[in-house]
Amino acid sequence: MKLLLVSDDYWPNLDGGALFERRLANSLAAVHEVRVWAPSTTDTPGVQRDGRTVITRVASRSLKSNPRYRVARLRPLRLWQEFRRWKPDIIHVHNAGWLGLCAMALAKIFGVARISTNHMTVQQFTLSAPRLLRNVVLEKIVGSYLAWFNNKFDAVIVPSTYARRLALGLGVESPVSIISNGVDVDYFIPGVSQSSESKGDAPLRLVYVGRLDADKEVGALIHLFTSIKNKVAIDLTVVGEGSCRTELENLVHRDAKHSDWNGSSIVFTGAVSETEKRAYLQRADLFCLSSRWELQCIAALEAMACGTALLVADAGALPELCPDGSTGWLFDPFDTDSLVRLIGSMTRKEIAIRGEAARVFVARRHSNEATVAQHERLYTLVIDEPEAT
Numbered sequence: 022m023k024l025l026l027v028s029d030d031y032w033p034n035l036d037g038g039a040l041f042e043r044r045l046a047n048s049l050a051a052v053h054e055v056r057v058w059a060p061s062t063t064d065t066p067g068v069q070r071d072g073r074t075v076i077t078r079v080a081s082r083s084l085k086s087n088p089r090y091r092v093a094r095l096r097p098l099r100l101w102q103e104f105r106r107w108k109p110d111i112i113h114v115h116n117a118g119w120l121g122l123c124a125m126a127l128a129k130i131f132g133v134a135r136i137s138t139n140h141m142t143v144q145q146f147t148l149s150a151p152r153l154l155r156n157v158v159l160e161k162i163v164g165s166y167l168a169w170f171n172n173k174f175d176a177v178i179v180p181s182t183y184a185r186r187l188a189l190g191l192g193v194e195s196p197v198s199i200i201s202n203g204v205d206v207d208y209f210i211p212g213v214s215q216s217s218e219s220k221g222d223a224p225l226r227l228v229y230v231g232r233l234d235a236d237k238e239v240g241a242l243i244h245l246f247t248s249i250k251n252k253v254a255i256d257l258t259v260v261g262e263g264s265c266r267t268e269l270e271n272l273v274h275r276d277a278k279h280s281d282w283n284g285s286s287i288v289f290t291g292a293v294s295e296t297e298k299r300a301y302l303q304r305a306d307l308f309c310l311s312s313r314w315e316l317q318c319i320a321a322l323e324a325m326a327c328g329t330a331l332l333v334a335d336a337g338a339l340p341e342l343c344p345d346g347s348t349g350w351l352f353d354p355f356d357t358d359s360l361v362r363l364i365g366s367m368t369r370k371e372i373a374i375r376g377e378a379a380r381v382f383v384a385r386r387h388s389n390e391a392t393v394a395q396h397e398r399l400y401t402l403v404i405d406e407p408e409a410t
Contacts, residue, residue: 022053022400025109029093029118031059032071035262035292036232037319038140041202042115043071048393050074056107058100058120060091066099077103079120086149087234087264093120101127109133111400115140117170125173134403137171138178139188144314148235149264168192175403178396180317181338187316198399203392204322206384208295211328211376212303224254224285225364227332228305230298230320233263241354242311243269243287247276248357250285253364257285257309260301262292302327306372311354315339322387325379330372332364348379 032043049055050073060081069076081091104127111134114121128135146163168191171177177197179185185197246257308324313336331349333339343349352360
């Protein structure tokens with residue numbers, strides 16, 4: 022099978038979606054012929070090999086609002102020539118950006134099967150917009166565009182039941198399949214037992230891993246931390262980079278000047294390697310997330326694979342990762358008092374038990390092998406019987 026994967030946000034970007042797309046491409050390349058279209062990492066285009074995957078790097082420029090990301094400078098004729106010369110059996114588009122639009126149009130012209138994966142929420146667009154533009158009208162425009170874009174495909178993939186409900190609510194009429202983003206359970210493994218490192222009155226070690234952008238609502242997490250730090254001893258490690266980092270660090274510094282932290286601490290690590298990220302997840306007692314907009318949360322899957330229990334918002338798709346509280350705890354990000362009571366009621370033994378259950382949960386339901394196999398089945402179905410999807 023000749024597969025063309027297209028992404029406007031691809032490795033070496035370090036956000037979960039970009040790393041998932043690379044993992045999927047390389048896993049599929051073990052059996053199939055896989056090519057990727059993605060923005061260049063510099064101002065010039067080129068062709069890159071990543072294992073058995075061939076990446077066409079389209080000339081791009083940095084975003085002024087977020088220089089970590091690059092936007093392709095489209096050269097339609099060059100992409101047309103490459104598409105016609107190689108002609109894939111199917112295209113799989115992961116973003117509703119310029120490259121995704123171009124690949125979708127070319128696939129329609131050449132009669133090639135088309136699948137999209139929706140990694141984006143309306144809030145990911147609207148909360149990063151200037152404050153004056155953040156309104157219901159913008160939400161409707163973005164939602165209508167996402168629906169229009171995904172309706173141009175033979176099938177749409179989403180990672181959770183919540184994400185499917187959102188897609189249908191936006192007006193997506195193409196068949197929608199739920200396939201987990203998955204996690205490499207052979208790489209993300211438990212480290213030294215948390216119970217052997219965290220004993221007695223030692224602060225609870227919480228970790229957040231992800232983008233520090235507005236839709237992740239890390240500010241709410243910081244607010245919760247500063248509100249409870251004098252009542253419960255906590256060490257919070259914030260792993261990641263993003264447009265809100267300076268604002269978040271200033272928030273912490275202002276609070277530190279005016280109150281006693283009583284043995285608690287917070288550390289911002291910035292961007293880290295995959296090895297370093299795994300180590301942070303392995304050392305933590307709890308993976309913490311207050312975002313209300315998660316379509317699944319790859320970082321949470323990685324934490325669970327490391328045997329780290331969850332402490333996450335009771336919102337979005339996060340409850341699907343914490344059924345009946347078996348893999349951790351859900352909390353209301355707007356109720357500080359209940360969170361204090363919740364953390365105060367936890368025992369080290371209980372945290373360890375739920376961490377072990379988290380590892381079993383993802384190994385059974387969210388392994389990379391299962392994710393790849395489900396993608397292959399859907400590719401085959403769409404190629405052979407596009408009307409059946």
